Amino acid sequence: MIFVLVETANQKLTESSWETLTAARDLAQKLSDTTEALLIGSSVRALAPTLKGLRSVSVVEDPRLAGYIPEAFAKIAAEAIQKKRPTVVLAPGTEMGNDWLARVAARLDLSLATGCTEFFIENGALKGVTRTNWGGSLLEETEILSTPKLLTLQPHAVAAQPLAGAEPSVEALAVTLEDRDFRVRLKELVRKEKTGISLTEAKVVVGGGRGLGSAEAFKMLEELASLLNNAAVGATRVATSNNWRPHSDQIGQTGTQIAPDLYIAVGVSGAIQHMVGCKNSKKILAINKDPDAPIFQRADYGVIGDLHQIVPALIAEIKRLKGA
């Protein structure tokens, strides 16, 4: 049996959960096996019938389980796995899913493969997976020797498809929770003021690197962005660790992953840890004075030259075009 740990938010399954259910269904077909799911929350039972084609859905409903309560969720999942004896356990490879399954893996003392993108089957059984390394810059094929195989699915590795088939049977699962299972829990959520267009929503991102040379020079990029449709300014790690920009502007493996229509990389060398954060951009335009910079192997359009001359000239040209 393939057991899916489902993530919900605001009484709905998350997109990553649907991706995970789709991956589980496909894997179950290949293994001629069945799929079941675990749903935990303060009021989630109504969601169970929407998981069509699954054999059954185990539900744990408790008013104390509103939101993600890490240790309680891990205890419930570990007990459910011990009871149901699946061969594969799959959760979304989101922050919550990775946290949840790592805790489950620790409790059961089993290995866990996070960020999976592909599955390998041998003699009708799951043998191993492909998983992301270096934030997605490399992929690793690995065998998993323990059972059940605990996996999280890399977000967007599989496109979510609607599930078809009969409604699953719904089972209430009884798990005794103690105070200590709630020692890690959200105390407060401080909502953020929304200021401007965020990096992840922007249609155009103008990113600056070491070539900018100062916080001051980023004003130039701000001005360029203000002339473009739906644009925001991003940065490399060199720019954030020099305090030219806040870390929230950082694009890359340890920063934000962006996917705009256009990424304009200015004075950025194109290090893989940076590029893994912008590789999903539809187009990449690079401005760099070094024709051998790695960015030119990872861009669609290139301009070779000094950014301190090119960017002001480009701003003037765009203003001229807009004025006309």
Next chain:
Amino acid sequence: MKVLVCIKRVPDTGGGFRLTADNKRVDTTNLGFAISPHEECAVEEAIRIIEKHGGSSTVLTLGPMAAQEQLREALAKGINSAILLEADDYESWDARAVAHAIAETVKPMGFDLLLFGNESADVCNYQVGLRVAHLLDVPCVSGIKALEIQNGKAIAKRESSEGWEVYEVSLPAVFTVKEGINVPRHPSLRGIMAAKKIPIEQKKPIRQNLQMARKLLKKPQEGRQLEILGQGVEAVGKVAAKLRELGAI
């Protein structure tokens, strides 16, 4: 207050990856080594907490003798002592084995606060810190970007799309840290000299049976065709036209 911070030596790969002939490892022949930015921030956070609250900080890595380089860097910045769990084959250890070895070493040492990176730079397992917390039976909050210690409690914040999630747990506790929690300092010359004199405690860790076995590494497809729009300021006419074509203006 006793603080532990765990770091991992990884190749600093820069512009691109070269793989070894058997496609199992990153070819590190011409590469320097680093630790993940998350872990650099964990080191910085450990130093700041000791500066503020007093006590001592320890850095630990499981890796080859050469990983002393990363330990010395942490000592140079202000960490007080270092432990090397020496394992030349550390790249083949799975996260479970790493966590068992770390937990076994640190359990008798009585740390109040244990800091990890949210994920290691190379294998991105997202789990060693959470596993160590379980083995020590202490609470853990992962992926934090703010930390404060008050009266035996830790207040940690995670950043989500909705805002700042605030957690409060009592110590001892484990936290896994994300870059952005602070801006790490550079070591001073004095710090570098002083670090050379600090002895590094070396131990041979016990490795549990591995449950994961890497077969190969591969590069994902990258398919872009470069078109050079021009050189210098002469190019701006063509760039602006391209921006218009792409709907940016």
